[in-house]
Amino acid sequence: MKNFFFYGTLRHVPLLEIVLGRAAADIKFTSEKLHDHAALAVAEGPFPCVVERAGAVTDGLLVEGLTDTDIARLNFYEGSFDYDLHDVVLAGGQTAQVYFPAPGAWTTTDAWDLRAWENDWAALSCFAADEVMDYFGKYTAAQVAKMFPMIRTRAAAMVNAAHSKHGAGTLHGAIDVQKIDRAYTNYFALNEYKLRHERFDGTMSQPVDRAVFVVSDAALVLPYDPVRDRVMVVEQVRMGPIARGDRSVWQFEPIAGRVDPGETPQQAAHREAAEEAGIVLQSLEPVAEVYASPGCTTEFFYIYVALADLPDKATGVAGLDSENEDIRSHLMSFDALMAMADAQQAANAPLVTAAYWLARHRDRLRLVPPKATPDIT
Template identity: 30%
Template sequence: MTAGLDTPDRRGRTGLDRHGRDLTGNPRVRVKDVEVLSCDWYVLRRTTFDYQHHDGHWSQEQRETYDRGDGATILLHDTDRRTVLLTRQFRLPAYVNGHPDGMLIETAAGLLDGDAPDEAIRREAAEETGHTIGTPEPVFDVYMSPGSVTERLHFFAAPYRPTAPAADGYGIAAEGEDITTVELPFDKALAMVRSGDIADAKTIMLLQWGALDGPFRHPGPREGADL
């Protein structure tokens, strides 16, 4: 009996080796086997599949996929003051891969944990910044690292207003979170992308969306518009 397959793992899951076996959307892919390598908290699988190449021949391939669930992130903006509200927290993977101190400036984000994306991001915004937002604006959905990680990230935007002094820290203490907020002028945030002081992909994407097509875009005709 194996935890996560025949018996519940510590998150109560079973049948983790059946995920991805019944895919039928691509006739050039035939899944042969799915093996669970780890299910301590997230799930690491090794999938064996036959793949038909563009010239017609078939080959057998193996890929490892890391399944941590889908997530959501949000750009909190104040267009009157031209500011954005970001977070700062320690990220061990970035620290061990060359970031000077692992303290990344990011948009608020988190896993869906069974909620709808808009519900999850309202929860995460409150937990990580202390702000209660209204209905968030959907921006786009993105596979952030499709070569190995299954996560699809739902991007949102919403206005915020300064309502109270910032607390000393946010996040779920029981989960080891120690998050502070960082309010920046929007133009400074863009400059920090250029300088490398903001190096988080989701944050860069939302800041650039804010400049190109979002609340901080310059007025005028858009690309493709009739002139």
Template identity: 35%
Template sequence: MIVLLGVLAQPPMLEVLSLDGTPVTIGGALRGGTGAGITRDGWPALVASAGAVTGVAVTMNDALARYAAVMGLTARDWHGQAVLGVAAEGTGQDGAAPPDHVALAAEIARQILAAGPDVDPALLAWRLPMTGIWASSRIRAQAMAPSGQGVVPLRPAQAIRTLARSQPFTGYFGVERRDLTHELHLGGQTASMTREAFLMGDAAVLLPWDPVRDRVLVIEQFRFAPALRGDPQPWLLEPVAGRIDAGETPEAAILREAQEEADITVTRLFPAFHAYPSPGAVCEFLYQYVGIADLPDGSAGIHGLDGEAEDIRGHLMDRARLSQLVDAGQISNGPLATLSLWLDARVDRLRGQLGLPLQAGGV
């Protein structure tokens, strides 16, 4: 038997790992652990204390063994009892845990197991940050209000039947393949079909706008996919954008990205529209914003994170200039084009909300 402690002892984790156990109490205290189940170094430390910790005694199974291998967990002897779910003494991580900590840890565990037993645990450990991004995306999706209300009927979960599933590719991104059927509009069920989707996770997108100068900041960077397609210009003009990290809100993510990619401070966010850019095969969902920022001359530079091989150049331009580029078909990045159109259609309304005078005429 082995005693699971902390996040590992929570019912959602036990369910994902197919474990039944018996509650037990051991002497000591857990210190830290705000990243337990989310990062490999986020587990709590078990320290000597006059108090007691409640855990769950279980029998090791294949799912738990695989999860522990990915998470770098090994059983620790604590006064003759084998315990799991804690770091080496004194290394427990402190900080603020995400609000849905246990739910997120359980979803990450579910995705680790979904990768299949043949994937090297070292690979899954390396891509753990991306797994957390994907797990957070799934949690956000389940909390979304259904789209198309009043037009598209809300169907039950049983409307989609999965017959087989696999992940034929697992890298920084992943690909999931499923054989499935779903309900037909006229009744009945489709024949079995095979579908594949690119597992990416949610991203946040920002068009910085200085309403006083009526200018925007866009960025330029090399993009591999257009280069692979044979596009003669794979250095695209884009909005600021980035993945939403595990446990992070879309708003926090885009404010962080504004600092990393453009070295600007956004003082207010206006949510634009949030949408799937290519729902036929891509599991990405975009949270899109126009952000208010001070953009004086000289505020565009070259930025990006060296650790992510980013080489990002900023460009300041009048809002009208960006609109002209969109109209001329010179913006091939979809989110930038649509955010430009969104801002143009609402510029007077936004200026009113900001307490600024309306502009005569328009774009």
């Protein structure tokens, strides 16, 4: 058995429990210090690394008596962060192993603050660790490292779910999840559940088998120019229509993209407008916070209409090369948008939702027009 000293996120005991796969009561740990070392934040993410620094003192957690299985689980988890193990002698005289970063792996910044991290990132990190450790013995650490950005994005959605606005007037009954199997994971994931749920008569259902497509939250925004009374929609090829065999696989839709970890839906809407259409949004009007299809997917939409300046020159082809995006923007009059929606020619539900919301609020929005740019036709 071996001793480990943790100076970073694994000082958060709930996270340590997830990684080791056992309760805190079954883990022997005490507070300790490591002299002549500093725990520093890194620019690449909300976690620290440790570096040698004369006179510095690093607070941490000494965990004693770790088994080979414990260490294998720790190496699997930390393998996603590019760390190596080194022996150190702690202030109390104990020898322990510490995860040090590979040379040049991270860009260090200021001293790392555990309490600030716990406030901002602990919940997300625990959700992400639940998924990571579910892959222990199934995938290599290198494979998980490639999936980790989307793991964190799915974890961020679970954090957001704790703050949902809906639910008033509905049953808040018991859910008994008996088993969860991850049938598939890559960019997206597919979970299979066996569960029971409370019925409206107060009894519990029989066990039922269900599958759910696990994805991220998304921000969607329809830019509207109240001076010119027109909107911008974007067009791109979509996998849903391709897989369904639709005759039309390029779709009109609002600007859209996932909400990244540490980002608000509003920030995501502004970022995606710049990335997908090259425009700057002036203000956001919340339209809806809704599940895309709650019977089969976790995907959750934050839908907005945004006031924006949309001159003739605003259109073009944009998107991130790193995401293989090929997105064309279009300007459309309000009347043309509503005619398309009324004729069921818009196959994108958030676009239709935003269009009818705009019809309801259009007069109010036109009272405060944005600063306009002259048209170039």
